[in-house]
Amino acid sequence: MAKASRAGKKVTTWTCRIPDWWPPSPNVIAGWHWRKKYREAKIAADLVQAYGSPLPSFKGPVLLKIVREYGYRQREMDPDNLVGSTKALIDVLRRPKKVNEKKNRLGVIEDDRPESFDGGAPIVLQRKAAGKEKATVITVCGVLE
Numbered sequence: 472m473a474k475a476s477r478a479g480k481k482v483t484t485w486t487c488r489i490p491d492w493w494p495p496s497p498n499v500i501a502g503w504h505w506r507k508k509y510r511e512a513k514i515a516a517d518l519v520q521a522y523g524s525p526l527p528s529f530k531g532p533v534l535l536k537i538v539r540e541y542g543y544r545q546r547e548m549d550p551d552n553l554v555g556s557t558k559a560l561i562d563v564l565r566r567p568k569k570v571n572e573k574k575n576r577l578g579v580i581e582d583d584r585p586e587s588f589d590g591g592a593p594i595v596l597q598r599k600a601a602g603k604e605k606a607t608v609i610t611v612c613g614v615l616e
Contacts, residue, residue, distance in 0.1 A: 480614045485579070487523030487609045493539055494607065496548060497555035508559070509574075516563045516575040519609070528566075528578050533613035535561070535580065535593035540600040540608060547597055554595050560609070561593060579611060 567576040585591040
C-alpha cells in the first residue's frame with residue numbers, strides 16, 4: 472500500500488466472503504440480454520450486502536483484491552476471463568455518480584477509475600479452495616470516510 476498517501480490516517484481492512492458464488496465470465500454473459508446482466512448485478516449487490524454487512528465507505532485510493540476460490544472438480548479460469556468477470560462486481564462496489572443513480576451501487580469504494588486504486592487496478596487472483604466449496608472473497612484496504 473502507498474504509505475505517503477495515508478500518512479497519519481488509520482488504514483482499515485474490510486473482507487467479504489461470498490460462498491458458493493462467482494461472478495460470471497465474459498464468455499458466459501456475451502450473449503445475454505441487458506436485462507439479464509442487470510439482474511446478475513442485482514444478485515451481486517444483494518450478496519455483498521448480505522455477507523459484507525456492515526458496509527464501509529472508503530475515501531481515496533484503495534487496495535482492492537478479489538479472489539476466486541475454486542474447489543473439487545472445478546478448473547481455473549483463463550486470466551482474461553478472470554479479470555473480465557470482476558467488472559460487474561467492481562461496478563457494484565462503487566459509489567453512485569449521480570444523486571438519482573441508485574441501481575446496484577453500494578458505495579464501498581469511491582469510483583472504478585484507475586486513480587481510485589493503489590497500483591492503478593484491482594488485484595484479481597484465483598486459488599484452489601481447501602474444501603469442495605467455491606467462493607468469491609473481496610478485500611478492500613484503505614482509509615474510511
